[in-house]
Amino acid sequence: MSPTYRPAAIKSVEAYPTVSGSTGGGRDENGNPYFFPNVSVSIGYWFDNEGVPSSNWDTFFTAELWINGKLAEKKQDLAGGGQQTYTFFAHKFPAPGTYAVEVRGKNTQPLTVTIKNPPVEEKRAVQ
Numbered sequence: 001m002s003p004t005y006r007p008a009a010i011k012s013v014e015a016y017p018t019v020s021g022s023t024g025g026g027r028d029e030n031g032n033p034y035f036f037p038n039v040s041v042s043i044g045y046w047f048d049n050e051g052v053p054s055s056n057w058d059t060f061f062t063a064e065l066w067i068n069g070k071l072a073e074k075k076q077d078l079a080g081g082g083q084q085t086y087t088f089f090a091h092k093f094p095a096p097g098t099y100a101v102e103v104r105g106k107n108t109q110p111l112t113v114t115i116k117n118p119p120v121e122e123k124r125a126v127q
Helices: none
Strands: 004-007 009-017 025-027 033-035 040-048 059-067 070-078 084-092 097-104 108-115
Touching (some): 009 097, 009 108, 040 059
Antiparallel strands (some): 009 040, 059 070, 059 097
């Protein structure tokens, strides 16, 4: 049987450091996450399996990562167990700023990602 490809029905999207325990960012005074430039950020998303069982190795769900209106990456995934599957894109944002991120499939789920420079540590004189 030939593989089939269908756009994923994106349920939700989130951003978090790709490496667990990473110091690649933090939270601002309002509790909103931010990340540092050139640190891998995972743009995670859930998609609906649409009744396709995890034993089906012929049906792929496709999704695209768009950043500031430009296509950054494409991927395809098999259905996982259960009604939804979780997967992610890993992306490095090159400079500080606010980025409009979208994961597109059958539908589009938007997310704003904030990139800030790391804090500068003051050097202390040796006594």
